Amino acid sequence: MRSLGQRIELLRVIAHPVRIKILEELVEGVKCVSDLTEFLEVSQPNLSQHLALLRNHRVIDYYIDGRLKCYFLVEPIIPDLLELLKKNYREQLPGPECCPITKKGKYPGERRR
Amino acid sequence: MRSLGQRIELLRVIAHPVRIKILEELVEGVKCVSDLTEFLEVSQPNLSQHLALLRNHRVIDYYIDGRLKCYFLVEPIIPDLLELLKKNYREQLPGPECCPITKKGKYPGERRR
């Protein structure tokens, strides 16, 4: 399993609009590169570069089917992560029991200094 | 609520070891900057820059308590995201019913071309 540090690097790799779209396609199932071209408005070499990055970080893999390369997901955190990105959340977390700036109310929790 | 595009940008902002550590501290509760300094091995100005980035992206906010600034979480996706990063996963997702390279077995799913 990946360490926390590796997971953070994974986040960085994933945090790009094109790569998120690629992954969204791949959670649905195997896709070859030309399938992906239809959904993504990027050049073929650029798509290939994004695929290589995801491949190098063990997020996806492919098998060869004639002259097609068929990509699929291998990193198990991805489906959960994509789901999380679409989950509904309330606007903001409740702040601490004290007003910003005004300084009224008490400071919640410990502090040293 | 944030759009998917904004969520992806949020991922990018979060995907840094120092900023993840900051957020891990803040899910526990309010912390002032000098509290954070004890946990993070970065210079004060650098910490301040990371805080500013998180602030500018509406991930955290603070209130002023004398000469302290007390930071807290406001972005509601953060606790779930941090939990996800620590979740246990099996090594890899099951590949499609076909061997890479060997080309044996059938190609799963539709394809056009």
Added chain:
DNA sequence: TAAAAATATAATAATATTTGAATATATTTA
């Protein structure tokens, strides 16, 4: 009111990421 404490900002340098253009590779088909 001057010094100290807590934190922020600005400027810079180093490094990393992203894209585009050109070219390469591998497989199939004519």
Added chain:
DNA sequence: TAAATATATTCAAATATTATTATATTTTTA
């Protein structure tokens, strides 16, 4: 075997991110 198809690689330019150093701001305390 040459052409066509599908995909990858390389290089360079543009841009973004990160950390460092120096300095600024604000509030409290002596």
